[in-house]
Amino acid sequence: GAGVSQSPSNKVTEKGKDVELRCDPISGHTALYWYRQSLGQGLEFLIYFQGNSAPDKSGLPSDRFSAERTGGSVSTLTIQRTQQEDSAVYLCASSLEATARRSGYTFGSGTRLTVV
Amino acid sequence: QKEVEQDPGPLSVPEGAIVSLNCTYSNSAFQYFMWYRQYSRKGPELLMYTYSSGNKEDGRFTAQVDKSSKYISLFIRDSQPSDSATYLCAMNTGGTSYGKLTFGQGTILTVHP
Numbered sequence: 001g002a003g004v005s006q007s008p009s010n011k012v013t014e015k016g017k018d019v020e021l022r023c024d025p026i027s028g029h030t031a032l033y034w035y036r037q038s039l040g041q042g043l044e045f046l047i048y049f050q051g052n053s054a055p056d057k058s059g060l061p062s063d064r065f066s067a068e069r070t071g072g073s074v075s076t077l078t079i080q081r082t083q084q085e086d087s088a089v090y091l092c093a094s095s096l097e098a099t100a101r102r103s104g105y106t107f108g109s110g111t112r113l114t115v116v
Numbered sequence: 117q118k119e120v121e122q123d124p125g126p127l128s129v130p131e132g133a134i135v136s137l138n139c140t141y142s143n144s145a146f147q148y149f150m151w152y153r154q155y156s157r158k159g160p161e162l163l164m165y166t167y168s169s170g171n172k173e174d175g176r177f178t179a180q181v182d183k184s185s186k187y188i189s190l191f192i193r194d195s196q197p198s199d200s201a202t203y204l205c206a207m208n209t210g211g212t213s214y215g216k217l218t219f220g221q222g223t224i225l226t227v228h229p
Contacts, residue, residue, distance in 0.1 A: 004159070031214060042122070042204060042219035043160070056216060091159055095215060104150065105215070107159025 002026075004108035006092050012114045013082055021077040021111045025094030032075050033095075033105060034067060038088040046090075049075060082115045089113070119143050122205055122220025131229050135192040139205035139220045142186065146207040146218075149181050151190045154202045154222065163203075164190065195227045 005024040013019050025032050034046040045059040049069045057067070064083075069075040079086055089112050093105035122139045129135055137151075148167055152160035164179040166172045166188075172179045178191040188207075192199055205220040 033216070035219075042120070042221040043206075043217075045216055045218070048214055048216055050214065055214070093159070097215075104152075104162030104165065105217075107161070109157065109159050 004092055004094055004106050006090075006108035006111050008111060009109065010112045010114075012116060015084060015115055016081055018078065018080045019082055019113065021079075021090050021113070023075045023077070023092030023094075023108060025073065025075070025092070026096075026106055027073075029094035029096050029106075030072065031095045031097070032069060033093045034075070034077050035091045035093065036088045037091060037110070043091065046077070079113075082113075084115045087113055087115045117142065118221075119218050120205065120207065120220045122223055124221050124223060126224040126226060128226045128228065129195055131195060131197060131227055133195050133227070135195050135199070135225060135227075137190040137192075137203050137205075137223050137225070139188050140186055141188070141207060141218075143207075143209070143218075144183075144186065145209040148208050149179070149188050150206045150217070151177075151179055152204040152206055152219075154204060156201075160204055197227050197229055200226045 007022045032049040035043040037043050047067050048056040051072045052069050064080045067077045089110040091110045093107045095105045120141045151164045153163050154160040166179050169181050169183045176193045180189040202222040202224050204222040206217040
């Protein structure tokens with residue numbers, strides 16, 4: 001597609017349920033990032049994919065969070081046993097080059113997760 | 117203490133004003149500095165990119181980096197209502213082979229007609 005697509009755009013879930021967030025990056029972009037944006041906070045790095053592997057998953061807050069990427073394309077971020085503090089906007093970004101410093105990332109519009 | 121500090125504002129200015137947005141950082145290894153603009157309910161988009169110290173100009177936007185003070189700025193001249201958005205500074209070390217960014221909290225800017 002023309003941009004980074006994320007689904008769903010909004011998700012309301014009950015505390016304790018599992019959720020899956022999907023990211024469809026720009027075709028051909030090998031690098032993919034997940035960030036989390038909480039109210040009043042900047043973007044917090046979660047995980048980086050290069051192809052299907054995740055060289056850096058240091059930002060995942062707990063073992064309830066996991067992510068995978070298949071076919072060098074679509075990525076899924078899974079949050080198990082959701083807690084209210086997981087409420088945030090989850091943003092996915094992709095870039096053609098790994099460093100992304102000159103071209104920057106292209107971000108999706110995010111998934112707004114609300115845990116009630 | 118956060119690695120990158122940015123005043124969240126909000127900042128409200130009249131149309132045509134010069135806007136100054138700033139970030140300070142603590143990690144002297146940061147070499148690449150970016151400014152992103154984020155409209156409501158949208159993902160951030162890259163506005164400006166600079167490497168190391170110096171100035172860079174692009175139309176009404178000027179980015180400045182002062183590595184000795186660990187201080188970066190974004191200036192917007194002749195501000196327009198369409199500039200109303202959240203502005204995020206971001207940076208990375210460049211020492212790794214990928215583009216993990218550390219962001220400031222973002223400054224909410226409103227330009228009123």
